[in-house]
Amino acid sequence: MKTWSVNSKMPRTNAPRMRSLATPAPRLLLCLLGLTVTLAGTSGCAFSRGDLGVPLREADIATIRKGQTTQADAVRLLGAPDTVIQIGNREAFHYYHYTLKHATVLVFSRVNVAADELYVIFDQHGLVDDVLFSNRTDKLRFQFWPFGN
Numbered sequence: 001m002k003t004w005s006v007n008s009k010m011p012r013t014n015a016p017r018m019r020s021l022a023t024p025a026p027r028l029l030l031c032l033l034g035l036t037v038t039l040a041g042t043s044g045c046a047f048s049r050g051d052l053g054v055p056l057r058e059a060d061i062a063t064i065r066k067g068q069t070t071q072a073d074a075v076r077l078l079g080a081p082d083t084v085i086q087i088g089n090r091e092a093f094h095y096y097h098y099t100l101k102h103a104t105v106l107v108f109s110r111v112n113v114a115a116d117e118l119y120v121i122f123d124q125h126g127l128v129d130d131v132l133f134s135n136r137t138d139k140l141r142f143q144f145w146p147f148g149n
Contacts, residue, residue, distance in 0.1 A: 046104040047142060053082060053097040056116045061133055064120060069128040074120050081120075090129065093120040099137040114140040 060077055074093055081093035095118040102111045114136040123129040
């Protein structure tokens with residue numbers, strides 16, 4: 001049934017009004033917002049840390065004396081070496097400790113690895129000839145930004 005309005009010459013119908021395509025429906029906006037929050041929430045964050053080897057104590061390393069400490073003393077003090085390296089008629093004990101730190105925040109991820117390494121070099125008589133130590137794990141930090149330092 002058609003009705004005529006007083007102010008217009010067009011017939012009035014009971015059909016629903018058409019929405020403008022320029023402004024999206026509130027329901028669509030709510031769905032997009034919900035999807036965005038769900039995706040951001042499920043990507044999450046993760047932090048992990050790993051160690052390989054036994055931490056090296058500087059106090060133990062400081063007690064090693066060139067020309068005095070024997071191989072048996074080094075093993076008693078530091079434990080069995082991780083590797084034994086033959087250098088001509090000399091040997092070197094290699095001790096290491098590696099630390100890994102990993103961080104992921106949303107889509108950004110970064111892995112940092114650092115090592116403490118100790119080489120105890122013995123002369124042909126089994127006495128300490130030299131001690132080389134590097135300590136880098138104490139400066140390692142968590143970073144999630146994958147670009148630059």
